[in-house]
Amino acid sequence: xxxxxxxxxxxxxxxxxxxxxxxxxxxxxxxxxxxxxxxxxxxxxxxxxxxxxxxxxxxxxxxxxxxxxxxxxxxxxxxxxxxxxxxxxxxxxxxxxxxxxxxxxxxxxxxxxxxxxxxxxxxxxxxxxxxxxxxxxxxxxxxxxxxxxxxxxxxxxxxxxxxxxxxxxxxxxxxxxxxxxxxxxxxxxxxxxxxxxxxxxxxxxxxxxxxxxxxxxxxxxxxxxxxxxxxxxxxxxxxxxxxxxxxxxxxxxxxxxxxxxx
Amino acid sequence: xxxxxxxxxxxxxxxxxxxxxxxxxxxxxxxxxxxxxxxxxxxxxxxxxxxxxxxxxxxxxxxxxxxxxxxxxxxxxxxxxxxxxxxxxxxxxxxxxxxxxxxxxxxxxxxxxxxxxxxxxxxxxxxxxxxxxxxxxxxxxxxxxxxxxxxxxxxxxxxxxxxxxxxxxxxxxxxxxxxxxxxxxxxxxxxxxxxxxxxxxxxxxxxxxxxxxxxxxxxxxxxxxxxxxxxxxxxxxxxxxxxxxxxxxxxxxxxxxxxxxxxxxxxxxxxxxxxxxxxxxxxxxxxxxxxxxxxxxxxxxxxxxxxx
Numbered sequence: 001x002x003x004x005x006x007x008x009x010x011x012x013x014x015x016x017x018x019x020x021x022x023x024x025x026x027x028x029x030x031x032x033x034x035x036x037x038x039x040x041x042x043x044x045x046x047x048x049x050x051x052x053x054x055x056x057x058x059x060x061x062x063x064x065x066x067x068x069x070x071x072x073x074x075x076x077x078x079x080x081x082x083x084x085x086x087x088x089x090x091x092x093x094x095x096x097x098x099x100x101x102x103x104x105x106x107x108x109x110x111x112x113x114x115x116x117x118x119x120x121x122x123x124x125x126x127x128x129x130x131x132x133x134x135x136x137x138x139x140x141x142x143x144x145x146x147x148x149x150x151x152x153x154x155x156x157x158x159x160x161x162x163x164x165x166x167x168x169x170x171x172x173x174x175x176x177x178x179x180x181x182x183x184x185x186x187x188x189x190x191x192x193x194x195x196x197x198x199x200x201x202x203x204x205x206x207x208x209x210x211x212x213x214x215x216x217x218x219x220x221x222x223x224x225x226x227x228x229x230x231x232x233x234x235x236x237x238x239x240x241x242x243x244x245x246x247x248x249x250x251x252x253x254x255x256x257x258x259x260x261x262x
Numbered sequence: 263x264x265x266x267x268x269x270x271x272x273x274x275x276x277x278x279x280x281x282x283x284x285x286x287x288x289x290x291x292x293x294x295x296x297x298x299x300x301x302x303x304x305x306x307x308x309x310x311x312x313x314x315x316x317x318x319x320x321x322x323x324x325x326x327x328x329x330x331x332x333x334x335x336x337x338x339x340x341x342x343x344x345x346x347x348x349x350x351x352x353x354x355x356x357x358x359x360x361x362x363x364x365x366x367x368x369x370x371x372x373x374x375x376x377x378x379x380x381x382x383x384x385x386x387x388x389x390x391x392x393x394x395x396x397x398x399x400x401x402x403x404x405x406x407x408x409x410x411x412x413x414x415x416x417x418x419x420x421x422x423x424x425x426x427x428x429x430x431x432x433x434x435x436x437x438x439x440x441x442x443x444x445x446x447x448x449x450x451x452x453x454x455x456x457x458x459x460x461x462x463x464x465x466x467x468x469x470x471x472x473x474x475x476x477x478x479x480x481x482x483x484x485x486x487x488x489x490x491x492x493x494x495x496x497x498x499x500x501x502x503x504x505x506x507x508x509x510x511x512x513x514x515x516x517x518x519x520x521x522x523x524x525x526x527x528x529x530x531x532x533x534x535x536x537x538x539x540x541x542x543x544x545x546x547x548x549x550x551x552x553x554x555x556x557x558x559x560x561x562x563x564x565x566x567x568x569x570x
Binding site: 001005006009010012013016017020021087088089090091092093094095096097098099100254257259260 | 276309312313314315316331333334335336337339341343345347348349351352356360361363364365366408
């Protein structure tokens with residue numbers, strides 16, 4: 001079996017298995033939070049389209065970009081290898097004719113697809129509920145696709161980082177939490193080039209800058225001090241981060257021994 | 263005969279702890295039992311053979327091929343891990359077909375192989391139940407099924423009989439023997455001599471990471487019989503039973519347990535004692551409630567062999 005075929009088989013198996021886990025159910029329910037919020041906002045701000053758009057940008061930045069995709073990537077990314085070691089199921093994979101990189105990349109791909117499906121559903125529901133009055137406007141769909149693309153890139157990059165952490169460390173979740181909700185949240189507001197050491201900087205660089213009316217409120221605070229990277233450079237940087245971290249994860253998984261507690 | 267599995271000066275450390283110490287061993291076709299107490303290094307040896315661990319020193323090969331980072335060799339190997347762990351969200355069928363995908367078979371072949379393996383382990387009726395709902399015996403059997411489903415020439419079984427009831431053990435022993443009768447190689451580990459005895463007469467004794475002895479069952483039996491063996495017999499009439507054994511040359515010592523219903527016998531000749539016990543019980547019409555061996559005789563043999 002070729003490496004590509006091995007990758008496809010691992011992807012298929014874990015995409016199926018991933019759908020059945022309790023973790024997926026919990027995160028899918030979590031994804032309903034912005035949908036519920038969208039319903040409330042729609043009722044409260046009925047007829048005030050501008051304000052609703054601004055609130056949606058807040059939801060996008062605060063919930064999706066800085067929380068949902070980070071927490072999803074943290075739990076799924078670290079689990080690529082860690083769950084096999086902790087659950088002691090790794091021997092079922094290591095004693096099959098599968099190249100080790102195919103195991104890492106196959107699981108990574110399966111989990112990113114799963115996360116992307118959850119994020120897409122949540123984003124689509126909340127976005128279209130809040131913009132229900134403009135459903136005939138083609139620009140609405142283009143904007144949606146843009147948001148979805150940015151979140152997709154975020155999922156790929158964050159999951160690659162947490163996959164790398166999971167292959168390297170035993171307690172990757174703790175380090176991952178510090179990175180995802182510490183480093184990423186703080187470093188993005190540093191002036192100059194320091195903010196380029198965060199993933200979220202490149203994601204935010206891809207989003208349209210839209211300060212809220214009244215300035216200094218809501219999302220404007222989160223975009224404060226953003227010195228955006230050019231969109232193409234941002235996409236390239238995210239691709240390089242993703243590829244480099246996945247290559248490292250594969251190399252570590254190939255060379256490291258994982259001792260289960262027998 | 264050519265060695266199917268060969269270890270040469272194989273050593274493995276876990277930090278400062280020695281897991282396996284300079285093991286050189288050749289395993290041929292047929293069933294070989296790897297016998298040793300818990301923590302002896304059996305699982306470490308099996309993980310090295312199955313490429314889950316990298317040797318610190320020495321080499322281990324399967325049909326002349328090193329197993330670490332060599333996934334192609336696993337078409338030939340079926341491994342049944344000791345741990346009672348699974349992807350619990352799956353049914354038996356999904357578990358088997360899922361793992362069979364990793365061999366690159368076509369869908370129809372995956373279904374055929376899974377059906378055949380489930381049929382062999384008598385789980386066809388329960389294939390659509392979640393594994394988490396299986397009994398311990400069923401879980402052991404589905405673990406065995408995943409090891410044989412791809413039709414490997416070599417089967418590595420880590421404590422496969424552990425936790426099974428007598429009927430479950432009999433079934434699994436039959437399956438392993440059938441597998442062997444097809445000219446294949448089986449390496450099976452256990453810390454219980456009778457389990458290994460039921461499977462094979464060719465055994466390897468392992469203790470504290472070292473191979474202490476290799477040989478057939480009578481050789482090991484001799485070693486065991488050189489040590490007093492404790493047997494506890496609980497019955498309604500322990501004193502009548504004891505009276506019948508007074509003067510029996512196979513017995514070294516007899517005492518009564520604190521419950522007043524247990525006769526504890528120390529003997530060098532376990533088989534002779536059991537042979538006589540059956541006759542005495544039948545003659546005297548004594549109702550025996552339980553027969554156990556409270557001491558670990560295998561441990562005694564190991565201690566003798568390492569000179570403790």
